[in-house]
Amino acid sequence: xxTLERIIAEHPFFSDxxxxxIALLVGxxxxxxxxxxxxxxxEGDPANTFYLIREGKVAVEIAAPQHEPIMVATLEQxxxxxxxxxxxxxxxxxxxxxxxxxxALALDGKCLRGKCEQNHDLGYEILKRFARIIEQxxxxxxxxxxxVYAAR
Amino acid sequence: xATALQLDPMLSQVYVVSEVSKETPDTFTLTLSPDxxxxxxxxxxxxxxxxxxxxxxxxxxxxxGDPAKHDRLVYTVRSVGQATNALxxxxxxxxxxxxxxxxxxxxxxxxxxxxxxxxxxxxxxAPLRPVxxxxxxxxxxYGRLVVLYGARSPRDLLYRKELATWARQKExxxxxxxxxxxxxxxxxxxxxxxxxxxxxxxxxRSIAMVCGPEIMMRFVTRELESHGLSxxxxxxxxxxxxxxxxxxxxxxxxxxxxxCKDGPVFPYEELRPMLDKYEL
Numbered sequence: 149x150x151t152l153e154r155i156i157a158e159h160p161f162f163s164d165x166x167x168x169x170i171a172l173l174v175g176x177x178x179x180x181x182x183x184x185x186x187x188x189x190x191e192g193d194p195a196n197t198f199y200l201i202r203e204g205k206v207a208v209e210i211a212a213p214q215h216e217p218i219m220v221a222t223l224e225q226x227x228x229x230x231x232x233x234x235x236x237x238x239x240x241x242x243x244x245x246x247x248x249x250x251x252a253l254a255l256d257g258k259c260l261r262g263k264c265e266q267n268h269d270l271g272y273e274i275l276k277r278f279a280r281i282i283e284q285x286x287x288x289x290x291x292x293x294x295x296v297y298a299a300r
Numbered sequence: 301x302a303t304a305l306q307l308d309p310m311l312s313q314v315y316v317v318s319e320v321s322k323e324t325p326d327t328f329t330l331t332l333s334p335d336x337x338x339x340x341x342x343x344x345x346x347x348x349x350x351x352x353x354x355x356x357x358x359x360x361x362x363x364x365g366d367p368a369k370h371d372r373l374v375y376t377v378r379s380v381g382q383a384t385n386a387l388x389x390x391x392x393x394x395x396x397x398x399x400x401x402x403x404x405x406x407x408x409x410x411x412x413x414x415x416x417x418x419x420x421x422x423x424x425x426a427p428l429r430p431v432x433x434x435x436x437x438x439x440x441x442y443g444r445l446v447v448l449y450g451a452r453s454p455r456d457l458l459y460r461k462e463l464a465t466w467a468r469q470k471e472x473x474x475x476x477x478x479x480x481x482x483x484x485x486x487x488x489x490x491x492x493x494x495x496x497x498x499x500x501x502x503x504x505r506s507i508a509m510v511c512g513p514e515i516m517m518r519f520v521t522r523e524l525e526s527h528g529l530s531x532x533x534x535x536x537x538x539x540x541x542x543x544x545x546x547x548x549x550x551x552x553x554x555x556x557x558x559x560c561k562d563g564p565v566f567p568y569e570e571l572r573p574m575l576d577k578y579e580l
Contacts, residue, residue, distance in 0.1 A: 207481075207489070219481040222489045224498070247486065287519075291491040292479045296513035297422035297452040299326065299380045 152177045155253055159200045160226050161277060169270050176259035182250040188229070190243045195232035196257045201225055204248035211243060220292070221285070222247070231278050233257025309546045312352050312397030315373065317390045323458045327378045327423060328388040329364065332396055333371065341398075342370050345430030346405025346537060346565045349373065350545050352397030353390070357383040360542040360560070362427035363401060368437050373398065376426035376458060402545040403564050406431045407535055411507045415443035417499075417529075419520050421450045421492055421512025425458050427537050427564075428511050436469055443506075445472045446499050450492030450516070453478050454485045473500055492516060493523045503528040509565075511537040518575055521568055534568035 264271030365374025547561035
């Protein structure tokens with residue numbers, strides 16, 4: 149049987165995380181599903197959750213006035229969606245749309261923030277893992293901004 | 301097949317445009333056939349030719365066709381200036397001067413028996429397409445074929461039908477990404493390095509061939525190394541302003557190398573000391 153504990157422990161984002169920390173995370177976790185085309189969150193909404201994608205593809209978009217949304221990244225199985233829950237003012241900066249039917253694990257950011265405040269070792273572990281993701285996405289964004297394929 | 305061209309590298313041979321097809325809004329593929337009485341032309345994947353548009357100028361262009369087809373030469377050209385624009389606007393039946401093929405190509409012999417990782421960015425897929433043909437033409441001689449291809453947007457993707465065909469071949473994985481996608485795009489969005497996490501790689505038995513903008517190649521080499529590929533098993537195709545194509549004029553000098561003669565394909569191990577030098 150797939151318990152929340154096992155799903156968290158087997159997700160690449162939490163690989164090698166101490167078992168005691170995983171037990172703490174389970175209290176903030178729940179299984180969620182989104183249908184293809186659903187918006188998982190929209191820019192400006194309160195950001196109190198992040199998602200471990202288990203199945204399906206999600207588009208991260210920036211809304212553009214009088215223009216269709218601009219897709220800036222896609223995320224798939226094994227990846228993390230959302231880090232705005234981690235930093236005040238806890239608001240989404242982008243919007244996320246389900247490109248397929250999505251299965252994910254939702255982690256309650258408020259709950260997790262509380263546990264990280266109480267247990268700084270857990271907080272440091274979580275921050276290190278998110279910092280790696282943020283660094284990778286910053287590097288990708290810089291490369292996108294360079295527009296290296298443009299005619300010169 | 302030895303040709304008269306190879307005996308006198310400065311002498312152009314007239315080829316005739318037999319087909320021009322539009323790949324993207326600014327990129328076209330030209331198929332050239334030898335004029336009557338001329339020999340065909342063989343080439344190694346990764347080599348290039350000097351194409352002379354009469355009255356306009358001469359350009360170095362990578363050969364992007366199937367190396368098994370000796371009766372034609374195929375080039376994919378992006379129109380970015382006067383000479384390239386003149387080349388892509390040739391009509392069927394027009395003549396084009398061809399010198400070559402020149403340079404050292406991709407290590408297809410060294411790759412035999414191993415998995416082949418192709419990483420291409422933008423028009424960089426064109427010089428790598430002959431390798432893909434070579435692997436698929438001799439499928440049992442190679443291991444898995446993994447093609448990672450990044451482009452600016454969906455409308456900038458080259459060879460869309462072929463990409464879909466290649467993806468259906470046995471032991472072949474084709475992953476495509478674009479930097480920016482619209483609502484109708486169903487594929488990946490992100491730079492080409494983000495594809496590595498979806499690729500099924502056995503890096504200990506792989507050889508990687510990379511072609512694209514130099515910045516992209518620097519990031520790709522880091523990614524390949526982080527996945528365990530050795531520098532000796534990573535090959536890059538370099539681009540500089542080639543004129544004579546035989547190492548006389550020095551226009552394409554890159555550190556101690558002439559790109560036209562010593563390259564355009566180099567082992568990463570050889571290039572690494574120079575890639576981070578902005579003066580070069």
